[in-house]
Each structure stands twice: as structure tokens, then as C-alpha cells.
Amino acid sequence: MELAEAIILSVLSASTPLLIAATGELVTERAGVLNLGVEGMMIMGAICGFGGALATGSITIGALCGIIAGILMSLLFALMTLGLAVNQVATGLALTIFGVGLSGLIGASVVGEQITPAPHLHIPGLTELPLLGHVLFGQDAFVYLSIALVITVWYLLYRTRAGLILRACGDNHVSAHALGYPVLRIRLLAVMFGGACAGLAGAYLPLAYTPFFIPGMTAGRGWIALALVVFASWLPGRLVAGAYLFGAVSILQLHAQGAGIGIPSQFMSSLPYLATVIVLVALSRTRTGGSTAPAALGTVFVPDR
Template sequence: MLLEAVLLTVITASTPLLLAASGELVAERAGVLNLGVEGMMIVGAACGFAGAFLSGSILLGALCGILGGAALAAVFALLTLGLAANQVASGLALTILGVGVSGLIGAGFVGQKIAGAPHLYIPFVTDIPFMGRVIFGQDGFVYVSITLIAGIWWFLYRTRAGLVLRAVGDNHASAHALGYPVLRIRALAVLFGGACAGLGGAYLPLAYTPFWVSGMTAGRGWIALALVVFASWLPGRLALGAYLFGAVTILQLHAQGAGLGVPSQLMTALPYLATIVVLVAISWARGRAGSPAPASLGLAFVPDR
């Protein structure tokens, strides 16, 4: 049953990345580069743990995580959209702010534990040998993350609102000229990105390792950011990249455990290398016809008066 155990951990390791990266993908498709994903995740993690610890409910904890991430994103939206501040500088500042705020929120909870999110159990189905627990025995967050990325694909390519969002990211001046509310659409996309990052952060203390330590996101926000770029802003490739990263992370842990004679630093770097190599290879092979990077990405929009 080693393979089953590995697959289970691969999926749980990938889920926080997938959640946070999904939100960032939507924000970047609308043309906003929010480098504060790490900050929003860690605030989501702190709020999520505090909520769950005080209320005793994982669901309420997740909600607190979402709200925490969105609240930090609202600060970013105010700065970059309302005041047209530089997105790169604001995003970096947001991460520093988020790390500080999370330490403050989590100060009273250090070393506390909660009961983690329960795993789904459907009689008989979950008992199917081998794949049963992998497919039907995960915690609720996993199913939410899969539904989320599928929903984002459907939204972007099958609805008018998604088309407008892509248009705003491609050419904000034209979208404005056609009468679309560029700043409002971007604000909503940023808030959605913050909510997703918050949920991804909350996953860590609520399901992955059910206790609070400060700084427990450990750079996952930066990986989520990189995944969006290497996935060429496409939802399908994003899911692939997130699971690939999770898989190599877990496999190299097992490899280290098995005592291979490879320096551990090199093994720890492996997930990053593997993900970058695979996703770059895909975009190079398929994307030579033109880069799908949103053309207005990172540019401030100030309408004429």
C-alpha cells in the first residue's frame, strides 16, 4: 500500500498550491500582477487556524481563512487600482505585511493543536482497494480545489463575464473604450485571488498539519506565483503543474528516506527543477505561435477624465 500512501500525500501536498495559484491565475488574466500571494496565504492560514480553534468548526475556519486572504487583497486593490500604485512594489510590501499580521494573529496559538479536517468516507466506494481512498477518501478541500480550477476554466472560456475578464487583461484601454468597468473587474479578480490564496493558506493548519506554527506557508505562495507563469496562464496546465510539483516533492522525500546517496539539498531542489522543465517544455512546444501572457499584465490603468 506504499503507492496509495504516496498518492494520498501527493494530493494533499499539491492542494494548497493549486488553490492559491488558481486565484492568482484569475487576477493575472484580468491584468493584475499580485506578488503578495505568500502574504495572503499566511494571513489565510493564521485566520483559518484562529477561526477553527475558537469555534471548533473547520468550515468556519476555512471561511475565516478566505476572508483574511480577501481582506489583504482588498488592501492591494486599494493601492494598485484605486491609487494606481506600482503593482510589483505593492505586492512585495503585501507579503511583508502579511507575514507580520499572521504573526500577530497567531501569537496566542503557537503550539496549539486542532482536530484536522475529516476525510471523506463513502461506504464500499472508499473501500475499493488501492484507488478508493485516493479518489473518494480525501478531505473536502481537495474536492473544492478541483471544482475550483474546473470552474475557472469554464468561466474563462464559456461565459461572457470570463471573456470580458480576459479582454480587460489583454488590452485595458480598448476594454475601457468599449465601456467595460476595467477597475471594478480587476478589483473583483484581485479579491477572488485573495480569497483563493487565503483558502490555500488555511488548508495548511486545518488539514495538512493541524497545528499552528508561524511562517508555516514556507514559500508556497511564491511557488504558486511561478506556477501561473510556467503554466502560460492556462487552467489545465496549472493543475498539471501543481500536481507535478506535489508529486516530486513527496517522491524526493521518500527517496531521501530510502537513503539514496544524493545530497539532500539537491533532492529538495528537484520539485522546482522538474516543474520548470516540464512546463517550459510544454509551452515551448505548443506556444511558439505566440505567448498568451495577458498583454496588460502589471500595468496600471488610469482612465481619462
């Protein structure tokens, strides 16, 4: 029971940054924008979040600093892709390289510093319940926020007029523009939301997952978040299952290494990324029904003058 509880708690913690970042990217792609700079925005959110918490002693301020960092990075991406109509793929890759380098420069002076991680919820009588107590009533605020974020995004996308307009911009921006909708403004807001989520996901790592900062601590999570959007067929509900699946793969390989299984540790560490590739290949060959990618995803839009 204790081992099962420990594994479940570890999976929840490992999956939370994936779920938050992937939710923001899902909204961005539903608006028709492909942002490959999630990794760069996450690592900038990590260093700014850690720096904010270290300077003020407040996890909340640290999270806000991470969100602001993600938004600023997304505005840089939006300036290039929406304002100057630059290729979205090239800009996203450049943003990731820029974010990784800049975060290492900014964070060089705080490597080795530690903070008090985010507190966990404690409800007397409920948190102490066997197995499910700590799982349901003993998480930090980021875990509950990630679930609430997915539910909110699902509701906004499929139960509101604003969500319908946003999806219209991603499916056919020419028709949306002809109907009088401000496509570029809608896409800008979607990109900023995606940046805020990526920054928050990155801030979660030093604020709750590991209470310190090291360069490159996102370790490819931004790329996995991008793959999760495809895995989920651009549907918020499937995103939750995908995030926890990939989180479970990450954690189980650590437990397998700890158990002394006679498999090279390098191969075990590559399992989350290998699983990502296998799932994407399988989906591309066997996808039937369900949602497909927005028709105008990655397509530059320049309104008629």
C-alpha cells in the same frame, strides 16, 4: 500497492494548496493584475483559518476566516495598485513581507496548539477499493473543492460573456474601457477572488495538511503558485497538471530522504524550487503556440477623466 497509494495520497494533499492559490492568481492575472503578494495572503489565511477553527472547533468557520483574511489582504493590494496606481510588483512584494510578519505576530500565542483536522470522505464499498478507493473517494473536502474550482473558472473564462470581458480587460484595458466596461471594478473583483483563493489555500495547511500552525508554514508555496500560472500558460487545464507535478516533486524528495538515498537532505529539500526555476527557464526558451501572458499584465490603468 500500499506504498503507491500512500504516495498518491500525499501528492494530492501537497498539490491542493498550490492548485487553489494558482487558480485564484490565474483569474487575477487574466484581468491584467500581477499580484506577487500570494505568499503573504496565504500565510495570513493560515493563521486566521487556524485561529478560527481553534476558537470555534469548526473547520468550516476556520476556512471562512482564511478566505476573509485573504480578501482583506487583497483589498489592501487593490487600494494601492488600483486606487492609487502604485507599481504592482513593489506592492505585491511589500504585501508578502507584511503578511509574513503580521502572521508571525498574531500566531505567536497559538504555536503548539493543535486541532482536529478536516474529516475525509468515506463511502462504504467505494472507499475500501484497492488503490483508487481512498484516492477517489477518501479525500477531504478541500481536494474536491480545488478540482471544482478549476472547472468553474475554466467555464467562466471561456464559456461566458463575463469571462470574455475579464480577459479583454487583461489584454487591452484601453479598448475595454472605450467599450464602456468598468475596468477597475472588474479588476477589483478579480483581485478579491484571487485573495479569497490564496486565503483558502493557506487555511488548508493547518486545517487539513498539518493540524497546527507554525510561522512561515507556507514555505514558499505562494511563489510556486505564481510560477504555476506561467507554467500553465494562463490556461486552467494545464494548471492542474502543473500543480500535481510540483506536488509530486515535493513528496518524492521526502520519500527519497526517508529511503536513505546518499544525497544531502538540503539539496533534496530544494528540489521543488529548483524544478520551478528549471521549468520556467525551459518554457521561456522553447515556448511555441498555446496561450501567452495577457498583453496588459502588470500595466497600471488610470481611466480618462
